[in-house]
Amino acid sequence: xxxxxxxxxxxxxxxxxxxxxxxxxxxxxxxxxxxxxxxxxxxxxxxxxxxxxxxxxxxxxxxxxxxxxxxxxxxxxxxxxxxxxxxxxxxx
Amino acid sequence: xxxxxxxxxxxxxxxxxxxxxxxxxxxxxxxxxxxxxxxxxxxxxxxxxxxxxxxxxxxxxxxxxxxxxxxxxxxxxxxxxxxxxxxxxxxxxxxxxxxxxxxxxxxxxxxxxxxxxxxxxxxxxxxxxxxxxxxxxxxxxxxxxxxxxxxxxxxxxxxxxxxxxxxxxxxxxxxxxxxxxxxxxxxxxxxxxxxxxxxxxxxxxxxxxxxxxxxxxxxxxxxxxxxxxxxxxxxxxxxxxxxxxxxxxxxxxxxxxxxxxxxxxxxxxxxxxxxxxxxxxxxxxxxxxxxxxxxxxxxxxxxxxxxxxxxxxxxxxxxxxxxxxxxxxxxxxxxxxxxxxxxxxxxxxxxxxxxxxxxxxxxxxxxxxxxxxxxxxxxxxxxxxxxxxxxxxxxxxxxxxxxxxxxxxxxxxxxxxxxxxxxxxxxxxxxxxxxxxxxxxxxxxxxxxxxxxxxxxxxxxxxxxxxxxxxxxxxxxxxxxxxxxxxxxxxxxxxxxxxxxxxxx
Numbered sequence: 001x002x003x004x005x006x007x008x009x010x011x012x013x014x015x016x017x018x019x020x021x022x023x024x025x026x027x028x029x030x031x032x033x034x035x036x037x038x039x040x041x042x043x044x045x046x047x048x049x050x051x052x053x054x055x056x057x058x059x060x061x062x063x064x065x066x067x068x069x070x071x072x073x074x075x076x077x078x079x080x081x082x083x084x085x086x087x088x089x090x091x092x
Numbered sequence: 093x094x095x096x097x098x099x100x101x102x103x104x105x106x107x108x109x110x111x112x113x114x115x116x117x118x119x120x121x122x123x124x125x126x127x128x129x130x131x132x133x134x135x136x137x138x139x140x141x142x143x144x145x146x147x148x149x150x151x152x153x154x155x156x157x158x159x160x161x162x163x164x165x166x167x168x169x170x171x172x173x174x175x176x177x178x179x180x181x182x183x184x185x186x187x188x189x190x191x192x193x194x195x196x197x198x199x200x201x202x203x204x205x206x207x208x209x210x211x212x213x214x215x216x217x218x219x220x221x222x223x224x225x226x227x228x229x230x231x232x233x234x235x236x237x238x239x240x241x242x243x244x245x246x247x248x249x250x251x252x253x254x255x256x257x258x259x260x261x262x263x264x265x266x267x268x269x270x271x272x273x274x275x276x277x278x279x280x281x282x283x284x285x286x287x288x289x290x291x292x293x294x295x296x297x298x299x300x301x302x303x304x305x306x307x308x309x310x311x312x313x314x315x316x317x318x319x320x321x322x323x324x325x326x327x328x329x330x331x332x333x334x335x336x337x338x339x340x341x342x343x344x345x346x347x348x349x350x351x352x353x354x355x356x357x358x359x360x361x362x363x364x365x366x367x368x369x370x371x372x373x374x375x376x377x378x379x380x381x382x383x384x385x386x387x388x389x390x391x392x393x394x395x396x397x398x399x400x401x402x403x404x405x406x407x408x409x410x411x412x413x414x415x416x417x418x419x420x421x422x423x424x425x426x427x428x429x430x431x432x433x434x435x436x437x438x439x440x441x442x443x444x445x446x447x448x449x450x451x452x453x454x455x456x457x458x459x460x461x462x463x464x465x466x467x468x469x470x471x472x473x474x475x476x477x478x479x480x481x482x483x484x485x486x487x488x489x490x491x492x493x494x495x496x497x498x499x500x501x502x503x504x505x506x507x508x509x510x511x512x513x514x515x516x517x518x519x520x521x522x523x524x525x526x527x528x529x530x531x532x533x534x535x536x537x538x539x540x541x542x543x544x545x546x547x548x549x550x551x552x553x554x555x556x557x558x559x560x561x562x563x564x565x566x567x568x569x570x571x572x573x574x575x576x577x578x579x580x581x582x583x584x585x586x587x588x589x590x591x592x593x594x595x596x597x
Contacts, residue, residue, distance in 0.1 A: 010166055011181070012210060014155035017217075018282075045282050053279040055156065055165045074159060076276045077359050085351045085359045 001063060002038035003048060005031050008059045015050035015060075024050060127340055130257060130311060132436065133202040133429055134234060135398050137258060137313060137341060139505055140439075142386050142398050143481035144432045147203040148194050150187035151180065151393040152218045156210035157242050158278040158294060160264075161356035162317055162347055165210075180393065181209075184221040186408060191226060193411040194395055195233060196421035198402070199428045201395075204230075207238040207260075208392035213247050223254040232422050234258065238315070242278060242294055244301025252308050259305055260343075261298055262315045265323050266333050268292035273322050276356070299337065306338030313341040313384065318365050318373055319357070320347070331377035342377060343384035346370045367495075368537045371506055385505045388492070399492050399508070439481075439569070469587030471499035474574050475509065475535045475559075477543035483565045483573045487546035493531075495538060496570065498578035503571045509534040532557045540581075542573055 002023075005015075009030035016024040016031060021044075023037035033050070040062075041048045051060045051068035057075065058067040071079040131137035135145045156165065182190060191204050204226060206212040212219040223235050236258035237251065244261065251259065265271045271291025278290040285293060305312050314334045316327055323330075331342050347364045349357040356362075365373075374383045388398045396402040475493035477485035495507040511531045528550055535541060541559055544566040554561045565573035581587050 012154045012156065012165055013215065014157070014210070014279075017155075047283055049282060052282070052284045053155075053157065055159060074277065075356050076161070077356055082359060089352050 001040055001042075002035035003033055003040055003050060003068070004035070004061050004063075005033055005050075006059060006061060008056050010056055010059075012055065014053045014055070018049035018053060020044040020049065127311065132433060134236075134258060135203065136205075136236075136260075136384075136387070137311065139384075139386050140436055141202075143478075144200060144436070145203070146198055146201040146395075146397045147205060148191065148201055148395040149205045149207045149390065149392050150182055150190060150222060151209055152182050152184055152187045152222050153206055153208055153212040153215035154181055154210045155214045156208075156240075157214040157280075158211070158240050158290075159276050160240075160317075161274055161276065161362075162319070162349060164354040164358075166354060180408060182408075184218055184225065187222045188225045188229065189416075190406055190408075190411050191233065192230060192416050192418050192421075193414045194406055195230060195425065196416045196418060197405075197414075198396065199421070199425045200397075200432070201233075202425075202429065203234045203236060203258075205236045205238060211240050211242070212237050213239045213243050216247060216250075220250055220254065223256065227254050230418065230422075232425055236260070238262070239301075240294070241298030241301045242280070243297070245297060245304055248301065248304040248308065248310075251305075252310065256310070258311050258313065260313045260315055261302055261339075262317070263295075263298050263302075263330060263334060264316050264319070265291070265326055266295055266299070266330050267326060268295060270323050270326050271295055274317075274319065299333075302334060302337050302339060311341075312339045313343060314339045315343045315345060315387075317347050318344050318370055320363055320365050320369065322362075324365070324369070324373060327373060328376050331381045335381045340382060341384050342381045343387050344370065344374050344377060345387055345389055348389065367507060367509060367534065371495075371537075374506070385507050386494070388508065468500060468589075469578070469582040470589050471497050472540065472578055472581065472587065473497055473506070473538045474503075474540040474542060474577065475538040476570050476574065477541070478570055481570055482567055483542045483570060484544050484567055487541065487543040487550055487561065487563075490543065493535060493538075493541065494570065495535075496574045498574045503574040503578070528553060532559065535559055540577055542570075542577065 005024070007030060011026075011030055013026075013031075016026070019038075020041060021037045021039055023034045024031055025034065048060075048068060054060050054069060055074060057069045057071050057073060060068045062068060071082070128138070131141065133141050133145050135142035135147050195201050206219050206222060219237065223237075226233060226235060235254060235256045237256060238260040239262070241261045241263065244259075264274050268288045268291040271294060272288040275291050275294060277284050277286045278294055279285075280290070280293055302312055302314075312334075314330075316323070316330055318324060318327060327344060334342060346367075347357060347362070349355060349362050349364050351358045351361075374385065377383055386398065390398065391401065391403070393403055394401050395406055474496050476483055476496060477487055477490035478494050479485050490511050492511055493509045494505055495509060496503045497506045511527070511534065532553060536557070538559055540562055541554060542562050542565055545563050546554075546561045551561045562577055565576060568576075578587075
């Protein structure tokens with residue numbers, strides 16, 4: 001079991017120092033998690049630390065490809081509202 | 093019975109240039125002499141200093157430990173100027189090199205701040221490594237930091253160790269119910285905490301950090317973002333509380349919220365305050381606290397005088413090729429600071445002569461007047477296209493205007509207005525409204541605009557909008573020019589107090 005950082009990562013560095021296994025490393029174009037080292041924090045913390053501080057919805061996923069922070073869960077912006085705002089901006 | 097003391101009459105008779113004047117002679121600009129000496133070359137802490145001295149921020153601190161509804165961690169737009177936006181993240185070594193390069197090139201750069209783009213104290217290694225090196229290599233630069241306060245109590249000792257004399261805490265509320273509408277979550281003790289509980293923890297930590305700093309004699313400025321309908325009614329309380337805990341300056345800033353910024357407030361349609369609302373709130377807080385009126389809400393990698401950004405001259409590519417002789421630069425820097433300090437001292441002496449000069453004499457015999465004595469003319473807002481403390485900019489070239497309130501008590505800075513939108517890439521994020529129309533709208537509550545020169549067409553449009561252009565005071569000191577115009581208006585009978593002829597507020 002291991003978590004994964006995907007392309008929406010903004011390289012804010014918040015997660016890396018928190019990892020109890022030093023599994024997170026700086027890379028281009030974005031930070032990555034070394035799968036062999038990642039334990040999803042089992043035994044160390046109640047919640048995966050990287051996913052608990054990550055500010056970007058969807059940037060960290062589990063082995064099933066599910067976002068630990070799904071759309072709307074961090075910003076409070078309902079996904080449909082977000083989509084509507086993007087459409088409105090694109091139409092300008 | 094105590095005899096009335098004429099000195100304690102309101103500041104009307106003294107030609108005082110700041111709104112928060114106390115009644116004692118040494119508080120002419122709202123600050124005690126001891127504090128003024130510590131902030132006199134800090135552009136963000138001293139209104140006088142900001143005409144002369146520059147600051148820079150180094151973007152070494154990307155991580156954040158809270159989410160604010162006015163912030164979006166995703167965007168990096170070179171055209172945007174607002175807190176939290178940067179173009180290039182720096183390592184501490186790069187930040188030190190950049191700081192020395194800027195200090196050698198711009199000798200009036202006196203202050204280095206770390207303000208993000210995340211929270212500096214959520215990146216303690218990067219932040220303190222930068223401070224540690226700079227304290228050794230550039231002892232003539234003041235170091236300061238701006239934080240959300242969540243982990244401030246843990247770092248107060250270390251801040252003191254590097255002689256960090258100025259700390260800004262962003263405090264938007266002291267009530268968790270208000271906070272729950274501003275902060276969706278914080279990262280606290282290895283967990284993400286949401287809602288009211290998160291806000292309560294944040295508030296407690298901020299207040300504790302504030303008390304710890306002021307107990308050590310570190311100067312604390314409090315920033316608050318004015319969010320209409322969320323904390324506007326609450327901010328006067330915030331001002332009272334932080335003052336009681338020793339903060340020396342309160343900076344209420346307008347919310348910046350546009351849908352294209354991708355922030356919660358932007359997307360959800362939360363509106364920003366109008367300039368007049370901001371001013372009214374700052375005025376309301378002012379009875380309790382020194383208010384900062386000259387903040388430009390700069391980027392977390394800004395370089396230069398407030399209101400200008402010379403960051404593009406100091407990209408990593410460019411500073412790599414620069415030769416820096418910092419020992420030599422320090423000599424030049426010290427000379428310049430001494431010269432400016434002398435100018436400022438002279439200016440203050442001129443502004444506060446024993447008897448009033450430019451303003452009509454008002455004599456009040458109330459010992460400790462609770463209200464200002466009646467004045468012969470109403471206050472007038474005037475916008476000034478200024479540079480280096482002078483009316484020195486062509487109207488069409490002005491990227492911002494300083495707004496002064498002129499009255500019988502003198503002229504005081506009450507705000508500034510940008511002359512362009514925050515995002516200058518007109519086609520992608522602007523609407524069809526012309527720059528001139530935007531400027532006129534931004535100055536709607538002003539009756540006069542002072543500039544060095546102005547073209548025929550904007551003159552006419554300003555006049556039709558009820559704003560009188562004035563180019564007759566070019567290159568004069570701002571306060572002198574503003575008071576000269578106010579006195580002309582008074583003499584012409586335009587300032588009668590009574591049924592208000594007033595402009596829309």
